[in-house]
Amino acid sequence: MDTIMGGSKSIEFGADLIKKGEIVAFPTETVYGLGASAYNEDAVKKIFIAKGRPQDNPLIVHISSPIDAIEIAKEIPDEAYVLWEMFSPGPLTLVLNKKSIIPDIVTAGYQTVGIRIPNNEIALSLISKSGLPLAAPSANLSGRVSPTEAIHVYKDLNGRIPLIIDGGRCNIGIESTVLDLTKNTPTILRPGFISPEQIAERIGNVINHKGDIVRVESPGMKYSHYMPICPCVSALTTGSACELYDKNENAVILGTNSFIESCGNRAVVSLGDTPDDCMKNIFKALRDSEESFSYIIVESFKDKHGYFALNNRLSKATKGITY
Ligand code: AMP
Ligand code: MG
Numbered sequence: 028m029d030t031i032m033g034g035s036k037s038i039e040f041g042a043d044l045i046k047k048g049e050i051v052a053f054p055t056e057t058v059y060g061l062g063a064s065a066y067n068e069d070a071v072k073k074i075f076i077a078k079g080r081p082q083d084n085p086l087i088v089h090i091s092s093p094i095d096a097i098e099i100a101k102e103i104p105d106e107a108y109v110l111w112e113m114f115s116p117g118p119l120t121l122v123l124n125k126k127s128i129i130p131d132i133v134t135a136g137y138q139t140v141g142i143r144i145p146n147n148e149i150a151l152s153l154i155s156k157s158g159l160p161l162a163a164p165s166a167n168l169s170g171r172v173s174p175t176e177a178i179h180v181y182k183d184l185n186g187r188i189p190l191i192i193d194g195g196r197c198n199i200g201i202e203s204t205v206l207d208l209t210k211n212t213p214t215i216l217r218p219g220f221i222s223p224e225q226i227a228e229r230i231g232n233v234i235n236h237k238g239d240i241v242r243v244e245s246p247g248m249k250y251s252h253y254m255p256i257c258p259c260v261s262a263l264t265t266g267s268a269c270e271l272y273d274k275n276e277n278a279v280i281l282g283t284n285s286f287i288e289s290c291g292n293r294a295v296v297s298l299g300d301t302p303d304d305c306m307k308n309i310f311k312a313l314r315d316s317e318e319s320f321s322y323i324i325v326e327s328f329k330d331k332h333g334y335f336a337l338n339n340r341l342s343k344a345t346k347g348i349t350y
Pocket of ligand 2: 164165173
């Protein structure tokens with residue numbers, strides 16, 4: 028079998044190899060990556076060996092949707108969701124605090140992990156088909172120029188890896204911007220296709236890779252965009268929502284039917300059952316509630332599948348205050 032393969036069969040084959048603990052080169056929109064299951068220490072070791080990469084250089088973990096990040100990272104800040112909504116899939120890697128499911132070898136011993144959603148159909152489908160996040164550096168011998176065509180990978184790594192999936196030439200051709208969101212002020216660790224200004228426009232001040240602060244007058248993340256005129260907070264459970272309700276005068280609880288059904292005779296507003304229902308109803312519910320009540324408690328959708336856009340708006344409405 029040839030090392031370089033194209034087409035859907037190559038993705039199936041690649042996904043099988045990944046599941047078996049092998050390493051596979053695949054295209055992304057930035058450069059070709061050399062991927063292994065980010066959960067499999069032995070598989071990740073093979074990447075370092077094939078590339079001759081020093082073990083103190085961390086790998087980026089590639090996922091196919093922001094939801095996948097919940098398995099890998101803890102304390103995902105609102106800024107991450109705002110940036111994913113704007114720039115993902117795309118050439119932006121976010122550094123977040125890691126969960127222990129990610130072995131230290133992936134992150135070179137750091138307690139943080141770089142996460143990215145590549146904007147390339149083959150890469151996304153390889154991740155989904157293998158059902159695993161892929162730890163992947165660029166698919167070149169360590170120290171060599173990053174590969175932007177399958178043939179570049181072949182020249183460096185033929186004989187060292189079982190498969191190179193050919194997806195043609197990489198659209199962007201330089202590596203992702205790496206942004207550390209674990210610092211007090213978000214900090215660019217590596218410049219890339221997405222500029223500090225583009226990031227600052229969404230989330231406010233950013234420190235660029237030279238250590239200078241990039242300031243913006245009006246970040247698009249301004250909380251006041253979605254802010255009701257009375258206090259508004261979110262609650263993770265019906266129990267904490269009811270507790271808040273009882274402590275505050277003239278309060279109301281907004282949530283999905285399953286969330287509000289055990290609120291007794293407290294004032295509630297239903298947002299419906301599904302993410303689509305909630306998105307359709309949320310702004311009206313907030314507007315109606317601020318007219319009749321003086322304290323709004325909304326169900327928190329943080330980290331819940333399908334509620335990514337809604338959570339982004341609610342984090343602004345509640346200034347990120349969650350009980
Ligand atoms: P490569 O994929 O070969 O471009 O290399 C990945 C690069 O991403 C590393 O060299 C670091 O600059 C950066 N990176 C990945 N994970 C982390 C992390 N946890 N902390 C800091 N930087 C990271
Ligand atoms: Mg590299």
